[in-house]
Amino acid sequence: MRVGTVLVMVLALSVGAGAIGLADTTFEMDVGQYRFVSFRVQPQQTERTSIEGSLQLDPDTIEIELILMHLDDFVRWRNNQPDVDTLFHVRTGSGEVDIPVDGFGDFVLVVSNRGNFHAATATSDLDLSFEGTGTEYNPLDMALKLALLLMGLAVVVILVVGIVRLLSRSKARES
Numbered sequence: 001m002r003v004g005t006v007l008v009m010v011l012a013l014s015v016g017a018g019a020i021g022l023a024d025t026t027f028e029m030d031v032g033q034y035r036f037v038s039f040r041v042q043p044q045q046t047e048r049t050s051i052e053g054s055l056q057l058d059p060d061t062i063e064i065e066l067i068l069m070h071l072d073d074f075v076r077w078r079n080n081q082p083d084v085d086t087l088f089h090v091r092t093g094s095g096e097v098d099i100p101v102d103g104f105g106d107f108v109l110v111v112s113n114r115g116n117f118h119a120a121t122a123t124s125d126l127d128l129s130f131e132g133t134g135t136e137y138n139p140l141d142m143a144l145k146l147a148l149l150l151m152g153l154a155v156v157v158i159l160v161v162g163i164v165r166l167l168s169r170s171k172a173r174e175s
Contacts, residue, residue: 023053030119049128051101057094066112067110068110070107
């Protein structure tokens, strides 16, 4: 029963979820302007990765664009060059944001006020969320920890055997 409980606890701890603060700021944009947030997704952060959070617009009657692309595509997009691959694009008003992020590498999220006739202020609270811890498993670190554990165990065994021998010799001398 205890072994089952320990296994369930270990599995529960290993299937956590991680999140990194992406944009907790206010973007002020005149007509036709944009702001952007660049970020990196590590290979160990690619399981069910998304940008989640909320967006509050002022004035609240407008919509803005949210565009996700790789960094190299953003450079081409910014310079009006062809062959720009956008990974996600939506026109949205105030509310919740959930943008899937596939793969790893350097990304850019563009917050754009194109297509509006008024300046816009976007207050954002966005996180990059993913499943798991986001830490990379390193077999060398695990091997080092295991080797240190085994060496510590060997020292304890040697000490216990030495003490038992010393006690048995002292009892043999007394007899």
